[in-house]
Amino acid sequence: MTTTSMIQPKFLTKPDELGVVAVGFSGGQCKPGVDAAPSALISSGLLTQLHEELGYNLNHDNTVHSYKELMPQNDPDYRGMKNPLAVSAVTQKLSEQVYNQAKEGxxxxxxxxxxxxxxxxxSGTAKAIRERLGREMAVIWVDAHADINTPESSxxxxxxxxxxxxxxGLAEEKREDIFGWIKDDNKISVxxxxxxxxxxxxxGEKKILRENGIKAFSMHDIDRQVA
Ligand SMILES: NC(=[NH2+])NCCC[C@H](N)C(=O)O
Incomplete structure (x- = not known):
C-alpha cells in the first residue's frame, strides 16, 4: 500500500495533511450538472479512500459550498463574459479558502x-506559495482545453x-467585483x-499560446511520443 509517508514532498511542511475544498458551481458555462460533481465524488468514497488508503489526515469543513448567498440578483454580460459577477464572487471566496489551507503548508x-x-x-495557492517559499508557483495544466481566452478572444x-x-494577467480588469481582486501575488507567470x-x-487561443511562447504538449504530441 502506498502511504503519504513514502512520499517525500519538497515544499510541504505538513505532508501528511490534505486540505480539501469542495465547491459545486456551474456558472462558468451554460449547462447545469457539473455543480453536482463534488457531492458525487464524496458520496462514492473519495475522501474516505484518501484517508484510509493513502493515510492522509483530511482538513475539510465537510461542506460542498454552493455560495448561493453570493449570487447577484442581476448579472448582465460584461466585455462579453457571461455571469461575470457570480463567477468573480465565487472564485474570490474560493481563493481565500484555498489560501487558508495552502498557507499552512x-x-x-x-x-x-x-x-x-x-x-x-x-490564485489562492500562488499567493500562499509566494509567502511561504518566496517563489513563483509553476502550473502543469492537464486538459483538453487551454482555457486561456481573454474576454475579447472568447x-x-x-x-x-x-x-x-x-x-x-493576459486578461485584466480593473473592476474589483469582476476579477479586479486578482492582484499580482495571486498571479502566475506564462x-x-x-x-x-x-x-x-x-x-484565438493558438495565437495567444504562440505569441507568449507558452509550452504545450497536445494529444498529437503525446500520441507521437508513445507510438
Ligand atoms: N473548461 C472547459 N471545459 N473549457 C472549454 C472551453 C471551450 C472554448 N474554448 C471556450 O472558450 O468557450
Whole structure:
C-alpha cells in the first residue's frame, strides 16, 4: 500500500495533511450538472479512500459550498463574459479558502466544477506559495482545453474558457467585483506554465499560446511520443 509517508514532498511542511475544498458551481458555462460533481465524488468514497488508503489526515469543513448567498440578483454580460459577477464572487471566496489551507503548508485538493473555479484554486495557492517559499508557483495544466481566452478572444463568453488568461494577467480588469481582486501575488507567470493533453483549442487561443511562447504538449504530441 502506498502511504503519504513514502512520499517525500519538497515544499510541504505538513505532508501528511490534505486540505480539501469542495465547491459545486456551474456558472462558468451554460449547462447545469457539473455543480453536482463534488457531492458525487464524496458520496462514492473519495475522501474516505484518501484517508484510509493513502493515510492522509483530511482538513475539510465537510461542506460542498454552493455560495448561493453570493449570487447577484442581476448579472448582465460584461466585455462579453457571461455571469461575470457570480463567477468573480465565487472564485474570490474560493481563493481565500484555498489560501487558508495552502498557507499552512499542506497539499490542497479542490473538488469542483466548472473549470472557472481554477481562478480561485490557482490564485489562492500562488499567493500562499509566494509567502511561504518566496517563489513563483509553476502550473502543469492537464486538459483538453487551454482555457486561456481573454474576454475579447472568447467566442462563447463562457468564463470556464478564460481562467488562465486572468491568472497570467493576459486578461485584466480593473473592476474589483469582476476579477479586479486578482492582484499580482495571486498571479502566475506564462514562463512557468505548461500544457499537457490539449486537443480542442480555439484559433484565438493558438495565437495567444504562440505569441507568449507558452509550452504545450497536445494529444498529437503525446500520441507521437508513445507510438
Ligand atoms: N473548461 C472547459 N471545459 N473549457 C472549454 C472551453 C471551450 C472554448 N474554448 C471556450 O472558450 O468557450
Amino acid at each position: 499542506r497539499c490542497v485538493l479542490t473538488l469542483g466544477g466548472d473549470h472557472s473555479i481554477a481562478i480561485g484554486t490557482i 467566442e462563447s463568453g463562457n468564463i470556464h474558457g478564460m481562467p488562465v488568461a486572468f491568472l497570467t 514562463k512557468k506554465l505548461v500544457y499537457i493533453g490539449l486537443r480542442d483549442i480555439d484559433r
